[in-house]
Amino acid sequence: MTRREALSQLGTGFGMLGLTSLAAQAAPTASALGPRPPHFAPKAKHVIFLFLNGGPSQVDTFDPKPELTRFHGKQVPEEFFKTSKVKKDLNHSSLLGSPFTFQKYGQSGLEVSDLFPHTAGVIDDICVIRSMHTDLPAHPQAITQMSSGRLIAGFPSMGSWVTYGLGTENQNLPGFIAMCPGTPNVGPELWSSGFLPTAFQGTYIPCDETDPAKMIRNLTNRNTSAAEQRRQLDLVAALNRLDIERRGADPQLEGRIQAMETAFRMQTEALDAFDVSRETPDMRRRYGVPDQPPASATKIRSATRDGDFARGCLVARRLVERGVRMVQLYFGEDIPWDSHHDIMVHKKLALQADQPIAALLKDMKASGLLKETLVVIGGEFGRTPSVETTGRINVQNGRNHNSRGFTYLLAGGGIKGGIAHGATDDFGFAAVEKPVHLHDLHATVLHLLGLDHKRLTYRHSGRDYRLTDLAGNVVNEIIA
Numbered sequence: 001m002t003r004r005e006a007l008s009q010l011g012t013g014f015g016m017l018g019l020t021s022l023a024a025q026a027a028p029t030a031s032a033l034g035p036r037p038p039h040f041a042p043k044a045k046h047v048i049f050l051f052l053n054g055g056p057s058q059v060d061t062f063d064p065k066p067e068l069t070r071f072h073g074k075q076v077p078e079e080f081f082k083t084s085k086v087k088k089d090l091n092h093s094s095l096l097g098s099p100f101t102f103q104k105y106g107q108s109g110l111e112v113s114d115l116f117p118h119t120a121g122v123i124d125d126i127c128v129i130r131s132m133h134t135d136l137p138a139h140p141q142a143i144t145q146m147s148s149g150r151l152i153a154g155f156p157s158m159g160s161w162v163t164y165g166l167g168t169e170n171q172n173l174p175g176f177i178a179m180c181p182g183t184p185n186v187g188p189e190l191w192s193s194g195f196l197p198t199a200f201q202g203t204y205i206p207c208d209e210t211d212p213a214k215m216i217r218n219l220t221n222r223n224t225s226a227a228e229q230r231r232q233l234d235l236v237a238a239l240n241r242l243d244i245e246r247r248g249a250d251p252q253l254e255g256r257i258q259a260m261e262t263a264f265r266m267q268t269e270a271l272d273a274f275d276v277s278r279e280t281p282d283m284r285r286r287y288g289v290p291d292q293p294p295a296s297a298t299k300i301r302s303a304t305r306d307g308d309f310a311r312g313c314l315v316a317r318r319l320v321e322r323g324v325r326m327v328q329l330y331f332g333e334d335i336p337w338d339s340h341h342d343i344m345v346h347k348k349l350a351l352q353a354d355q356p357i358a359a360l361l362k363d364m365k366a367s368g369l370l371k372e373t374l375v376v377i378g379g380e381f382g383r384t385p386s387v388e389t390t391g392r393i394n395v396q397n398g399r400n401h402n403s404r405g406f407t408y409l410l411a412g413g414g415i416k417g418g419i420a421h422g423a424t425d426d427f428g429f430a431a432v433e434k435p436v437h438l439h440d441l442h443a444t445v446l447h448l449l450g451l452d453h454k455r456l457t458y459r460h461s462g463r464d465y466r467l468t469d470l471a472g473n474v475v476n477e478i479i480a
Contacts, residue, residue, distance in 0.1 A: 032167070032197060032199040032200070032254070032258050033163060033167050033168050033171065033174075033175045033199060033200075033258065034167045034168075034171070035166065035167045035168065035169055036165065036166055036167045038165070038166060038449060038450025038451055039450055039451055039452045039455055039456075040450050040452070041450060042414075042448065042449050042450030042451075043372075043413055043414025043448045043450075043479070043480070044372055044373060044374040044412070044413030044414055044448045044449055045169075045325075045372040045373070045449070046320040046324065046325060046326065046327075046372060046373040046374070046413075047159075047162065047325070047326045047327070047373070047374045047375075047376065047413070047445060047449070048316045048317075048320060048326075048327050048328075048329070048360070048373060048374070048375045048376070049158075049159075049326070049327070049328040049329070049376045050313070050316075050329050050331075050353075050357065050360075050375065050376065050377045050378075051146075051328060051329065051330045051331065051378070051379065052331045052337050052349075052353060052377070052378060052379040053143060053330055053331055053332060053334075053335050053336065053337065053379055053380065054139075054331075054332075054334075054335035054336050054337030054338035054339075054379060054380075055139075055142075055335075055337050055338055055379045055380055055381045055382055055383055055401055055402075055406070056337045056346070056349075056378070056379050056382065056383070056406075056407075057098075057337075057339065057343060057346060057382060057383035057399055058130065058382040058383070058402075058405070058406045058407040058424070058428055059098055059382075059383070059385055059427075059428040060098045060099075060100050060113055060115065060343060060346055060383075061100075061112070061113050061115055061116060061346075061350075061407065062110075062111075062112055062113070062116075062128050062130070062407045062409065063128075063130045063407050063424060063428055064098075064102040064111045064113070065098070065385065065424075065426065065427055065428045067426040067427055068095055068096075068097050068098065068385050068426075068427050068428060069097040069098065070097075071095045071097070071427070072095060072096065072097030073094050073095065073096075073097075074094055074095055075094055075095070076095060076386075076427065080425075080426065080427070084425050084429070084430075084432070085430060085432070086404075086425065086429045086430055093386045093387050093388070093389045094386060094387055095385055095386055095387070095427060096343070096385065096386060096387040096397070096399060098113065098343075099343065099344065100113040100114050100115050100346075100347075101113065101114045102114075103120070105120040105121065105123045106120075106121075106123045106124040106418060107124055107418065108123060108124050108417075108418030108419065110123045110124075110126075110128060110418065110419075110420055115346060115347060115350035115354065116350055116353075116354045116357075117354065118354045118355045118357070118358035118359070119354050119357050119358045119361075119409075121358060122358050122361045122362060122365075122411075123418065124417050124418040125361055125365060125370070125411050125412070125417040125418070126361075126409050126410070126411045126417055126418070127409070127410045127411065127415045127416055127417060127418075127419050127420075127421060127478045128407060128408075128409055128419070128420045128421070129407065129408045129409070129410065129420075129421045129422060129436050129441075129475075129478070130405075130407050130420055130421065130422050130423050130424060130431075131405065131421065131422025131423055131424060131431035131432070131433060131434050131435045131436050132378070132382075132405070132406050132407060132408045132422075132431065132436050132437075132438070132441070133403060133404050133405055133406070133430070133431045133435055133436070133437055133438075134146065134380070134381055134403045134437065134438045135151060135403065136151060136403060137381055137400075137401035137402060137403040138401070139335055139338070139380060139401075142380035142381050142401075142403060143190065143380045144189060144190070145380075145438060146379075146380050146438055147189075147190045147191070147328075148189070148190075148192075148194065148467070149438065149439060149442055149467050149468055149469055150469070153189035153192070154189070154192075154194055154195075155192075155194045155195075155465070156192065156193050156194035156195065156196045156200070156458075156465075156467070157176075157189075157190060157191050157192055157193070157194070157202060157328075158326075158442060158445065158467060159176035159178070159191060159202050159325075159326040159328055160176060160191070160192065160193040160194065160196050160200040160201060160202065161196070161200075161446070161456060161466075161467045162176065162325055162326050162445075162446070162449060162451075163175035163176045163200045163325050163326065164193075164196050164197075164200045164456075164458070165446070165449075165451045165456045166325060166449060166450075166451070167325070168323060168324060168325040169323030169324075169325070170269070170322050170323030170324060172269040172270075172322075173269055173270060173273060173319065173322060173323070173324050174202070174203035174324065175200070175324065175325040175326070176191065176200065176201070176202040176203065176324075176325060176326045176327075176328075177202060177203050177204075177205055177319060177324055177326070177327050177328070178190065178191035178202040178203070178204050178205070178327075178328045178329075178330070179204075179205045179206070179207040179312045179315065179316070179327065179328070179329045179330070180204070180206065180207065180312075180329070180330035180332070180333055181206065181207055181208035181308040181309075181312075181330075181332055181333050188204065190202075190328075190330075191203075191204060191328065195458070195460040195461075195465070196458055197254060198258075199254065199258040202326075202328065205274070207308055207309075207311055207312035207315060207329070208308045208311075210276075210277075210311070212270065212271045212272075212273075212274040212275045213271065215274050216270055216274070236257075237257055240257050269322065273315070273318050273319055273322055274315055274318070276289060276311055276314050276315060276318070279314065283314075283363075284314070286355075286359045286362075286363070287310045287311075287313055287314045287355065287356050287359040287360070287363075288307065288310035288352070288355040288356050288359070289307055289310045289311050289314060290306060290307040306352060308332075308352075309329070309331055309332075309352055309353055309356055310352070310355065310356040310359075312329040312356075313329065313356035313357065313359065313360045314356070314359075314360075315327075316329055316360065317360055317363055317364060317369070320369065320373050321369065331349075331353060336349055337349055337379055339383065339398045339399060340388045340390075340392075340393055340398045340399070340400065341388070341393055341394060341395040341397070341398045342395045342397045342398050343383075343397055343398050343399055344397065345398075357377060360375065361375065361411055361412070364412065365412075370411065370412035370413075371412065371413070372412075372413065373412050373413055374410065374411075374412055374413030374414070374415065374445060374448050374449075375409075375410070375411045375412050375413070376408065376409075376410055376441075376445065377408065377409040377410075377411075378406070378407065378408035378409060379406075381401055381402055381403040381406055382402045382403075382405060382406025382407065382428075383399035383400065383401065383402050383406075384399045384400045384401070384402045384429070385399070385402075385427040385428045385429055386399070386400075387399065388400045402428075402429070404429060404430035404431065405424035405425070405428060405429060405430040405431040405432075406424075408436075408441065410478065413448050414448045414479055414480050415448070415478055415479065415480060416478055416479065416480045419478065421434060421436070421475065421477060421478050422434035422435060422436055434477070436475055437471065437472070439468045439469065439471040439472035439473075440472055440473050440474070440475055441475075442467050442468050442472060443468050443472035443473060443474050443475075444474050444475045444478070444479070446467065446468075447474045447479075448479065453466060453467060453468045453472055453474075454466065454468075
């Protein structure tokens with residue numbers, strides 16, 4: 001007698017009732033990615049997360065610190081520690097004033113450094129959160145936590161939670177797409193569905209290819225017609241359903257069925273969605289997409305090759321236009337914003353990020369898409385106001401990791417534009433005013449999508465899990 005048979009007979013079958021309930025919750029239906037109603041009226045339908053991996057420096061971009069400039073090359077003054085929560089033992093090196101100039105822009109008068117002149121032009125549409133903080137200043141853990149809310153791998157990513165809660169509007173494309181040049185530094189856990197059904201896992205697409213047919217492997221079947229493929233899928237699906245009826249609910253098998261169906265339907269729409277050559281030359285130039293790929297494209301995979309991030313931003317807009325629920329775009333395959341040696345490297349990186357970010361926001365605002373699309377921009381943490389002086393540093397003009405206070409940008413999707421929320425201390429060490437933890441950020445993103453982060457749960461290993469764990473508060477002050 002199997003365990004399933006024993007449960008069906010013991011206790012007059014009450015054990016089987018409980019097992020059936022759990023199985024029904026665990027296994028997605030054939031329409032797992034079909035649109036589902038939110039908990040309440042949403043302000044946004046889609047999310048584009050532009051992830052600047054490596055940790056952009058807040059004090060060199062969107063969080064000006066005059067005191068940092070005044071004390072450049074000096075130790076933190078003793079008076080600072082008397083009123084600050086920053087411990088004195090963290091004052092291990094001299095302060096490094098920003099080499100970049102800040103100016104006020106737009107009607108809001110928000111200050112932006114000369115690293116981001118294009119983004120400064122749309123600052124009135126952006127909410128600058130200057131008081132972000134997270135738990136650890138280490139890349140693997142911080143990147144994983146920013147994606148899934150947890151420091152360790154194995155938990156569902158935010159995109160998976162979003163598609164689990166809402167499904168997607170276009171059944172011919174995945175609901176959650178992650179894009180990155182080459183192979184990312186941390187890996188597939190950044191778009192993993194964790195213990196959620198595999199139907200909600202993100203689909204990884206390399207955005208350093210210019211040919212859509214090469215971006216998605218095995219997209220087309222040159223040996224079998226569409227009609228024959230349809231017959232094959234129907235047969236396989238029927239056999240799989242028989243197996244499920246015989247053995248009971250199987251989330252992994254259900255996820256594979258859903259993946260095969262999505263893959264079949266993608267043949268008709270994915271080639272168009274990822275083909276930026278269908279955009280006008282003027283539109284491509286506005287984003288910064290080069291007319292021709294760099295000559296080194298086939299030889300060297302650079303984490304910050306010109307045009308990759310710009311192409312990804314343009315594709316992200318094309319995807320949400322077609323109903324994709326969430327697009328997560330990584331800046332590079334490594335951690336390019338990790339400027340330990342020389343903060344001047346930020347100048348090259350910003351040159352590649354600034355124009356595409358501004359073009360994306362302008363483009364979507366002009367079409368009305370920005371009203372229903374939340375754009376989130378930031379990295380896993382920020383950088384210290386003091387100079388990096390460890391033994392491995394050969395140019396002492398850089399900054400170390402800083403998880404206690406950094407900046408994030410939010411735009412569209414119900415966000416108030418032209419405001420700065422929260423603040424770090426006078427030098428930019430830590431969030432001191434209206435601090436926003438990453439759990440708060442996740443809770444706010446879900447809220448804007450019409451999802452209550454406390455109600456969006458999934459039972460696994462005997463307990464209910466959620467993206468925000470046991471924390472998180474919606475930042476209502478930044479919501480329009």
